[in-house]
Amino acid sequence: MKKRYFLISLIALELAALPAAAQILDKVVFSVPQKAIHVLVSDKPGVKKYAVTSNAPFAVTAQSAIGEFEVLIHGSGQINGQRFGDNAQLPGAAQSCSMVVSPAPTAIYRAHQKTAAQAGSILSQTVIVEIHYDPALAPNIKIMTENDSKLIGLGQNCDIAPA
Numbered sequence: 001m002k003k004r005y006f007l008i009s010l011i012a013l014e015l016a017a018l019p020a021a022a023q024i025l026d027k028v029v030f031s032v033p034q035k036a037i038h039v040l041v042s043d044k045p046g047v048k049k050y051a052v053t054s055n056a057p058f059a060v061t062a063q064s065a066i067g068e069f070e071v072l073i074h075g076s077g078q079i080n081g082q083r084f085g086d087n088a089q090l091p092g093a094a095q096s097c098s099m100v101v102s103p104a105p106t107a108i109y110r111a112h113q114k115t116a117a118q119a120g121s122i123l124s125q126t127v128i129v130e131i132h133y134d135p136a137l138a139p140n141i142k143i144m145t146e147n148d149s150k151l152i153g154l155g156q157n158c159d160i161a162p163a
Helices: 002-027
Strands: 036-044 047-054 058-063 067-074 077-079 082-084 095-100 106-110 127-132 140-145
Touching: 036 140, 047 140, 058 127, 067 106, 095 106
Parallel strands: none
Antiparallel strands: 036 047, 047 127, 058 106, 058 140, 067 095, 067 127, 077 082
16 A cells, blocks of 8 residues: 555656756757758869758858859759759858958858758758859868858958849
8 A cells, every 4th residue: 555655656746847847848958060061063163063951051161262252052953863952941142242352261151041941861951052253263162150150251242243
C-alpha cells in the first residue's frame, strides 16, 4: 500500500513540475551555427558563378580588385542537368551592383535571409550567385556568413541597367 502512495506522489510531483520545465524550455534559445556552403561552378574571365546554400544570411565579398561588381541571384534552374532551387528562396535582392574603391575586403552583396525556404535536399535549397566584373581584374571572391562579415564594409551603389 505504501509503495502505491509513494508512486502516486512521484507522479504528482512530476506533473506539478511540467509547467516550470515548459517555461524554462521556452526561454532557452536553441541556436545553430551559421553556415554558407558554396561551390564555384563556373569561372570565366569577368564572370564567376557559385552554387550557395545557407542556413543564415550571407555576404559576397571582393578583395584585391577595384571596380564595378554586378551580382545576380538565380533562385532556380539547372546545373549540369540537375535541378536546383526547388525549395529555395531569394536570400536578398535578385540583382545588385557595387563599386569597390579599395583593394581591402568589401561586401558586394548582402543577403537578408537563408536560401532554404522549406525542407529538402541541399541542391533543392541552393541558389546561384553570378558575379560580373571587368575581365582584366582578378578579384578574390569569398562567400561568408553574416556573422563572419559584420566588420566588412559594403561597396558603394552603382547604376544597374534594366534587364
